[in-house]
Amino acid sequence: xxxxxxxIFLAACFAxxxxxxxxxxxxxxxxxxxxSWTPPDWVFPVTWTTLxxxxxxxxxxxxxxxxxxxxxxxxxxxxxxxxLWTPVFFGLQNIRxxxxxxxxxxxxVAATLVALWxxxxxxxxxxxxxxxxxxxxxxxxxxxxxxxxxxxx
Amino acid sequence: xxxxxxxIFLAACFAxxxxxxxxxxxxxxxxxxxxSWTPPDWVFPVTWTTLxxxxxxxxxxxxxxxxxxxxxxxxxxxxxxxxLWTPVFFGLQNIRxxxxxxxxxxxxVAATLVALWxxxxxxxxxxxxxxxxxxxxxxxxxxxxxxxxxxxx
Numbered sequence: 427x428x429x430x431x432x433x434i435f436l437a438a439c440f441a442x443x444x445x446x447x448x449x450x451x452x453x454x455x456x457x458x459x460x461x462s463w464t465p466p467d468w469v470f471p472v473t474w475t476t477l478x479x480x481x482x483x484x485x486x487x488x489x490x491x492x493x494x495x496x497x498x499x500x501x502x503x504x505x506x507x508x509x510l511w512t513p514v515f516f517g518l519q520n521i522r523x524x525x526x527x528x529x530x531x532x533x534x535v536a537a538t539l540v541a542l543w544x545x546x547x548x549x550x551x552x553x554x555x556x557x558x559x560x561x562x563x564x565x566x567x568x569x570x571x572x573x574x575x576x577x578x579x
Numbered sequence: 580x581x582x583x584x585x586x587i588f589l590a591a592c593f594a595x596x597x598x599x600x601x602x603x604x605x606x607x608x609x610x611x612x613x614x615s616w617t618p619p620d621w622v623f624p625v626t627w628t629t630l631x632x633x634x635x636x637x638x639x640x641x642x643x644x645x646x647x648x649x650x651x652x653x654x655x656x657x658x659x660x661x662x663l664w665t666p667v668f669f670g671l672q673n674i675r676x677x678x679x680x681x682x683x684x685x686x687x688v689a690a691t692l693v694a695l696w697x698x699x700x701x702x703x704x705x706x707x708x709x710x711x712x713x714x715x716x717x718x719x720x721x722x723x724x725x726x727x728x729x730x731x732x
Contacts, residue, residue, distance in 0.1 A: 427648065434652035441659035441683075448671060485655065489648035495580065498642050498651040499587035506594035506658045513666040518601060530594075 428486050435485035435501075439478035442509030446471065449516040459573035464566060477556045481505075484549035488542050497541040497549075504534040511563075521571045528564045535560050584639035588654075591638075592631035595662030599624065602669040612726035617719060630709045634658075637702035641695050650694040650702075657687040664716075674724045674731040681717045688713050 451467060465473075481501075488497045507530055515524035535557050543550025604620060618626075634654075641650045660683055668677035688710050696703025724731045 431648055431652045434649070434656050438652075438656040438659040441656065441663060444663065445666065448667060448676075485652065486648075489651050492645070494647070494651070495584055495639075495642035496587070498647070498655075499584045499591075499638065501651075502638065502655045502658050503587050503591040503594065505655050506591040506662055509659055509662050510594060510597065513598065513670055514601060517666055517670045523601075 428490065431486035431489050432482050435482035435489075436478060438485075438505050439481055439508075442505050443474055443478060445509050445512035446474065449512045451516055454519055455516065458570055458577065461566065461569040461573065464569075473559060477559060480552040481556060484542055484552040487549045487552075488545045491545045494545055497538065497545050500534060500538040500541050504531065504538045507531040507534050515567070521567065521574065521577070525564070525567050525571060528560065528567050532557070532560050532564055581639050581643065584642050585635050588635035588638035588642075589631060591658050592634055592661075595658050596627055596631060598662050598665035599627065602665045604669055607672055608669065611723055611730065614719065614722040614726070617722075626712060630712060633705040634709060637695055637705040640702045640705075641698050644698045647698055650691065650698050653687060653691040653694050657684065657691045660684040660687050668720070674720065674727065678717070678720050678724060681713065681720050685710070685713050685717055 485498075485501050488494045488501070507527065511524055511527045511531065514520055514527050535553065539550050539553040539557055542553055638651075638654050641647045641654070660680065664677055664680045664684065667673055667680050688706065692703050692706040692710055695706055
């Protein structure tokens with residue numbers, strides 16, 4: 427049962443993550459001024475794949491637990507927001523709206539982490555790297571906004 | 580508790596649905612040949628809002644029930660796929676890939692309907708209009724593909 431659940435949650439992660447392949451960073455992103463600590467492009471898919479495995483494990487563990495209502499609702503919310511950033515940032519090339527999406531994603535990931543932890547601390551801990559990464563992504567988005575005031579809408 | 584859960588699931592629906600506002604049907608869509616039974620544009624947000632209320636109700640009911648693991652995992656999967664179609668169809672203007680997304684969405688909605696029903700038949704029934712609407716949307720996407728062979732990629 428665990429592995430079926432893991433597979434479904436992982437499919438949800440990759441559905442959200444497929445936007446990364448559909449709206450790849452193109453010439454527009456390459457020409458933006460970026461902070462010196464910007465990770466190279468290959469880091470993003472590698473990191474996300476690792477995070478997806480953690481997120482799916484957390485989801486499957488808590489799905490099998492009693493009292494999972496809030497945690498499961500929030501898991502759904504964060505995955506719906508997760509798939510939104512790439513089309514907004516790379517598709518619409520809207521840096522400011524990307525920042526808003528990331529802020530909402532950060533809040534939903536933090537809330538999911540807490541709700542998961544209250545059911546099963548291992549599941550909560552599996553969301554910690556995800557929250558750290560969304561924080562870094564938020565810093566990157568904010569820096570790009572600051573460094574490109576003429577392009578940022 | 581029901582209303583908190585309802586609110587979180589509804590927020591997930593609107594996060595996915597926000598792609599409809601971010602990637603609106605523009606000149607490209609207006610100039611496509613469409614079947615005579617194509618609903619007018621205003622029908623889509625009205626229908627989706629109604630469906631979101633049904634989907635959030637179903638999610639909240641089953642979140643509070645025992646044995647909800649598969650249903651909750653599938654609810655997450657369908658909402659992750661739900662937000663994907665609009666950026667693919669209207670954003671990338673990729674009719675063929677839109678058809679693939681709709682097929683995956685249809686399968687995930689059908690599976691979620693069955694899994695919800697097995698926990699709580701009312702929740703399953705609340706997904707019936709959603710499955711009907713995704714079927715109609717699939718028919719529309721397929722017709723647009725057939726009627727615009729030169730545009731469809």
